[in-house]
Amino acid sequence: MTKATEQIEAKKTRIVLIEDEEDIKDLIIFSVEKLHCAVFHFESAEAAFIHIEKERPNLIIVDWMLPGMDGIDLTKSIRNLKSHQKTPIIMLTARDEQADRERAFEAGVDRYITKPFSPKQLREEINALI
Amino acid sequence: MKLTDIEPFKQIKKRFNRRNFKKRLVKLELFTEVIPDGVVLLDERYLIVAANDSAQRLLGLPDSAIGEPFEDHVKVPRLRNYMRGEAANKEPLEFTSPIQKDSVLESRVFDVDQKSRAMIIRDITTLNRLLTMRQSFVANVSHELRTPLTVVKGYLEAMTDPESSDDLRLGLIEKLVAPVARMESLVQDLLLLTRLESNPVPPDMHEVDMASLIRNSNHEVQGLLRKKDTLTIDCKTDKKILGLPKELHSVCVNLISNAIRYSPDGAEIVVSWEDAGDDKARLSVKDHGLGIAKEHLDRITERFYRVDMQESRGRGGTGLGLAIVKHVLRRHNSELKVESEINQGSLFFCEFETVERSLR
Missing domain, CATH: 3.30.565.10 (Histidine kinase-like ATPase, C-terminal domain)
Structure with missing residues (x-):
């Protein structure tokens, strides 16, 4: 990578995506391609947390149901980091009970999108948050 | 209050002569003893006038409870409030059995006459378990369908976007194959399972x-x-x-x-x-x-x-x-x-x- 492209890459919006289902991960990456962001994908919350703590992404998209730590606990852990109290978090999940939404917002997510989702809506939400 | 003071009882008594009345009473008693639901008759002070075997078994009432306050023997505050409330058009009350923590009981209260009430107690543990199973089954099926559906819906949206190129559209068609196959397997498995369950003996081996x-x-x-x-x-x-x-x-x-x-x-x-x-x-x-x-x-x-x-x-x-x-x-x-x-x-x-x- 040349220095110029490196600088362009560095300026791109950095999105961390935590999703364990490969097909959904591909769809999300495809959906946000148009926004020209850099997507860093993780299958587990634990691995994502280490990255988030160090790299400071501009936005986080997290699934609720993950192997090991779930999306709710990850959101709480992120909000406990001083540097990430305002980092936008979108929860993208199959759970669509009202009680689930409330739990997610209590944990600290900014947007709650249920599957099946519209890629266009996801792009609009991301644009509104960054 | 005695059982014989209750209005419907008096009416039955009027309709029969003494001998027939006794016969009828024995039949009635037998009838209440064989039904699996519990029946408790209460007077205006909520003293137990009568309780069949099932009621005694479900609520843990001893024989000596007859003539004593219901609340002295059944310590379920919700049931107490329910029993004392208006009886008409009341939804049944669900509560945990006072003697068996993993059993769920349902109670209904009816006015028998101005001074007495009947309480029906039913064990709904199995029914509840079946309902829970049905709910979780539907939730599971929807959850399993949601992932492939998300993929199909997402790519379809991109395919119908007028800004998408033909090349992109063609490329996306391929991505629909796997999720559609997944939904197909789920439906096939569900149908197979239903067929297996409803037809336990194979017709020809x-x-x-x-x-x-x-x-x-x-x-x-x-x-x-x-x-x-x-x-x-x-x-x-x-x-x-x-x-x-x-x-x-x-x-x-x-x-x-x-x-x-x-x-x-x-x-x-x-x-x-x-x-x-x-x-x-x-x-x-x-x-x-x-x-x-x-x-x-x-x-x-x-x-x-x-x-x-x-x-x-x-x-x-x-x-x-x-x-x-x-x-x-x-x-x-x-x-x-x-x-x-x-x-x-x-x-x-x-x-x-x-x-x-x-x-x-």
Whole structure:
């Protein structure tokens, strides 16, 4: 990578995506391609947390149901980091009970999108948050 | 208050002469004793006037409770409030049994006359369990359908976007194949399971050459194998059994695909068909994968039961495989057995009567 492209890459919006289902991960990456962001994908919350703590992404998209730590606990852990109290978090999940939404917002997510989702809506939400 | 002071009682008494009345009373008593629901008759001070056997059993009322305040014997505050409230058009009250914590009871209260009330108590534990099972079944099916549906819906939106190029559209069509196949398998498995459950005895059994059936199943799972995985078929006997080839094929495919899914890369899976003595033969599938903890073993054949719900969804499968296996084996007078150890692997096996024995 040349220095110029490196600088362009560095300026791109950095999105961390935590999703364990490969097909959904591909769809999300495809959906946000148009926004020209850099997507860093993780299958587990634990691995994502280490990255988030160090790299400071501009936005986080997290699934609720993950192997090991779930999306709710990850959101709480992120909000406990001083540097990430305002980092936008979108929860993208199959759970669509009202009680689930409330739990997610209590944990600290900014947007709650249920599957099946519209890629266009996801792009609009991301644009509104960054 | 005595039972004889209650208005309907007096009316019945009027209609019969003394002798018939006694007969009628005996019949009535017998009638209340045989019904499985509990009936408690209360007076205006909520003293127990009468209680049938079922009521005594469900609420733990001793014989000596007759004539005493209901609340002295049944310490359920919600039931107390319910009993004292308006009776008309009341929804039944659900409460935990005061004597058996895992039982759920339902109560209804009716006015018998101005001074007395009847309380009906019913054990709804089984009904509740069935309702919960139905709810969780629907929730599971919707959850399993939601992932492939999300993929299809997402790419369809991009395909119908006027800004998308034809090349992109063509490329996306390919991405729809896998999720549609996944939904198809789920629907097929659901229908198969329903058919197996509603029709327990197979209509006509054929002589099945298990060794070649196992080899055929081997072809079907090839697509699941990763580069380093090995699948060995070891047929030590050519014994045949009576059965339904299609169903037995689904047993083999389900057991082998599970072994692959729940093993890390480089899985070594051995499928055997061997003599089990006494005109019996044994099918077994052994892996060296993740293994299953003891506490889950009894439940793995339940529909959609996953040892780690969140982790195993990513491993594919419909969550119905072992439920199908269980039902097919039951139809073939066999039973699924499992030996497993965490991080060591699992051995799934079942025994069948061979043709010689079945024909005897």
